[in-house]
Amino acid sequence: MKESRSKQRLWFNAPKAPLLIVLSGPSGAGKDAVLTRMKETGFPLEYITTLTTRAQRPGERDAVDYRFISVEKFQKMLDSGELLESANVYGNWYGVPRQPAKQALDRGQDVIVKVDIQGAATIKRVVPQAVLIFLTPPSPEELALRLKERHTETAFDLALRVKTAEAEIRQLPLFDYVVLNQRDEIDRAVSQIKAIITAEKCRITPREIKL
Amino acid sequence: MKESRSKQRLWFNAPKAPLLIVLSGPSGAGKDAVLTRMKETGFPLEYITTLTTRAQRPGERDAVDYRFISVEKFQKMLDSGELLESANVYGNWYGVPRQPAKQALDRGQDVIVKVDIQGAATIKRVVPQAVLIFLTPPSPEELALRLKERHTETAFDLALRVKTAEAEIRQLPLFDYVVLNQRDEIDRAVSQIKAIITAEKCRITPREIKL
Numbered sequence: 001m002k003e004s005r006s007k008q009r010l011w012f013n014a015p016k017a018p019l020l021i022v023l024s025g026p027s028g029a030g031k032d033a034v035l036t037r038m039k040e041t042g043f044p045l046e047y048i049t050t051l052t053t054r055a056q057r058p059g060e061r062d063a064v065d066y067r068f069i070s071v072e073k074f075q076k077m078l079d080s081g082e083l084l085e086s087a088n089v090y091g092n093w094y095g096v097p098r099q100p101a102k103q104a105l106d107r108g109q110d111v112i113v114k115v116d117i118q119g120a121a122t123i124k125r126v127v128p129q130a131v132l133i134f135l136t137p138p139s140p141e142e143l144a145l146r147l148k149e150r151h152t153e154t155a156f157d158l159a160l161r162v163k164t165a166e167a168e169i170r171q172l173p174l175f176d177y178v179v180l181n182q183r184d185e186i187d188r189a190v191s192q193i194k195a196i197i198t199a200e201k202c203r204i205t206p207r208e209i210k211l
Numbered sequence: 212m213k214e215s216r217s218k219q220r221l222w223f224n225a226p227k228a229p230l231l232i233v234l235s236g237p238s239g240a241g242k243d244a245v246l247t248r249m250k251e252t253g254f255p256l257e258y259i260t261t262l263t264t265r266a267q268r269p270g271e272r273d274a275v276d277y278r279f280i281s282v283e284k285f286q287k288m289l290d291s292g293e294l295l296e297s298a299n300v301y302g303n304w305y306g307v308p309r310q311p312a313k314q315a316l317d318r319g320q321d322v323i324v325k326v327d328i329q330g331a332a333t334i335k336r337v338v339p340q341a342v343l344i345f346l347t348p349p350s351p352e353e354l355a356l357r358l359k360e361r362h363t364e365t366a367f368d369l370a371l372r373v374k375t376a377e378a379e380i381r382q383l384p385l386f387d388y389v390v391l392n393q394r395d396e397i398d399r400a401v402s403q404i405k406a407i408i409t410a411e412k413c414r415i416t417p418r419e420i421k422l
Contacts, residue, residue, distance in 0.1 A: 134415070177413040192413055199410035202388040202403055204345070 009173070017206045018105045020127055021045070021112040021197060024120035025135035026165035028147045030034075030181040031114050032065060034135060037190045038112075045197075046104035048113045051077070054092035057150075067097075084211070085115060085122040090157070094119065102211040110197065117168040124174055129207035131200055133193060134175040138182055140166060146183075227412050229316045231338055231420050232256070234333060234404070235331035236346035237376030238300075239358040241392040241400070242325050243276060245346060248401050249323075251308040256313035256408075259324045261290070265303035268361075278308075296333040301368070305330065313422040321408065328379040335385055340418035342411055344388040344404060349393055351377060357394075394398070 023031055039047060052066045053074050062068050069077075074093045077083055086095035096113045104111045116121065123130050137143045144162050172178060177196050181189045200207070233243055250258060263277045264285050273279050280288075285304050289297055297306035307324045315322045326334065334341050348354045355373050383389065388407050392400045411418070 133413075139343060172415055175415050176416055177410065179413055192409060195406040195409035196413060197404035199388065200391055202344075202407060204383055204386050204389055 018108050019110045019197065019200055019207060019209050020101065020105065020123075020130040020211075021110065021193075022120050022123050022130050023112055023114045023134045023135060023193070024117050024132065024175070025181075026137070026143060026168050027116065027147050027161050028143045028150070028165070029135045029137050030146070031135055031188065034181060034189050034193065035112070035114055037186055038193065041190065041194075043194055043197075044110070046100070046109045046111045048096055048101050048104075048111060050114055051083075051095045051097060052092060053100050054094075084113070085119045085126065087116060087118040087122065089116050089118065090160070096123075098211060105209055105211055117171050121171065121174055125209065127209060129209050131196070131207065132170055132175040132177070132198060134178045135181050135189065136169065136178060137162055138180055142183065216323065218311065220262065221253045228419050230321045230408065230411055231312065231334075231341040231422075232321065232404075232408060233341050233343045234323055234325045234346060235328050235343065235386070236392075237271060237348070237354060237379050238327065238372050239361070239376070240348055241352045241357070241397065242346055244397055245392060245400050245404065246323070246325055248397055249404065251334075252401065252405075254405055254408075255321070256310070257320045257322045259307055259312050259315075259322060261325055262294075262306045262308060263303060265305075269371065278364050286287065287369050295324070296330045296337065298327060298329040298333065299326050300329065301371070309422060316420055316422060328382050332385055338420060340420050342407070343388070343412050344407060345383060345386040345389045346392050346400065347380065347389060349391055 002130050023035065025031055035047060038045070049063060049067050051069050051074060053069060053071045056062065056066075056068050060066065071093065072203045074086075074095060077095065077097070077152050078086055082098055083095040084098040086093060091093055094116065096115060096119065099110050101113065113123070120132050124132055137146060142163060143165055144158065147161055234244055234246065246258060249256070251293060260274060260278050262280050262285060263401070264280060264282045267273065267277075267279050271277065282304065288294055288306065288308070293309055294306040295309040296303060296310055305327065307326060307330065312322050312324065331343055335343060348357060351373055354376055355369065358369050358372055390400050390403045
């Protein structure tokens with residue numbers, strides 16, 4: 001009986017450890033748009049909503065796009081270790097809550113979190129087995145255009161963000177995959193991310209996540 | 212001008228090095244059926260036809276399923292270094308011709324070769340950057356059934372092949388990916404292989420192939 005079970009393990013795909021996918025990239029790369037489209041396609045993933053202390057932008061929905069919380073609440077969660085990572089970007093706090101990610105992984109469900117590049121670096125240190133995807137616009141010019149269209153940045157902010165993005169691109173080696181988010185080709189980026197997840201689940205060497 | 216070009220390299224996906232994909236797995240795993248289906252879907256790959264000295268089976272087409280050649284011709288190609296790998300399996304020779312693979316890679320085209328597990332091990336030694344996919348039936352019982360249905364094996368051959376396959380499964384750690392080929396779910400295996408290729412092309416660290 002025991003031998004037959006061990007033979008089965010040799011033959012069958014072992015039950016796959018769930019994945020922690022980190023979607024990152026410069027501000028303006030289109031992370032939110034890509035995630036929204038992925039959700040629409042019904043791809044089976046647990047999407048962890050990022051917490052932020054920044055002001056809600058027009059059109060953004062609380063608890064969907066972000067969970068907008070006060071600096072005090074954020075600080076409290078940070079102090080009690082409830083954040084998987086946290087970063088201050090352009091003066092605002094962003095954080096990934098640990099509990100919903102841990103609970104989904106414990107259920108065997110793949111998890112995706114959206115973080116800026118500082119956050120991705122932090123997660124890679126804490127969870128080396130995380131799969132890091134770098135989403136990037138095709139060019140600096142395209143990035144500047146997208147940020148401008150957002151109408152939420154001052155000229156100073158805009159220049160700062162483009163400059164930051166150029167520095168961030170140099171963090172590429174930290175990441176496992178790069179996905180180019182071409183304008184009007186968001187479905188292509190989405191299908192590449194899905195392919196990455198499918199392929200990762202076929203890897204011989206499983207990525208065992210401990211949160 | 213130079214700086215702007217180097218910036219572009221930082222931003223854009225570098226032109227991707229073509230991949231050498233090795234599809235392997237025990238005899239009876241369904242490698243031929245999977246490759247035939249992949250060809251039908253028009254997936255852009257250069258399919259390298261394996262050379263063999265074994266007898267042509269009913270229904271097999273020369274230069275499509277295999278290139279059937281004499282032992283003398285095989286020996287000559289082996290001696291002149293024209294084979295990327297070669298192996299003697301159950302008394303017959305199999306080999307992957309080097310030239311068509313090299314020419315396709317030089318054109319920037321991804322290449323897929325089909326080899327038994329001995330052959331995959333050889334290719335991994337010669338070309339460590341090759342992407343090795345292990346195709347496997349869901350169980351030893353399923354494998355025996357498939358080999359029986361082929362009507363080409365004697366009872367002795369059959370037992371030998373099942374026993375060999377059980378040993379071969381232990382070679383899994385050599386491979387990068389495992390794809391389960393469930394009966395009646397060949398499209399699933401095909402789409403997993405496509406996902407693996409798509410994901411590999413998104414990897415940050417390119418796999419530079421030298422043939």
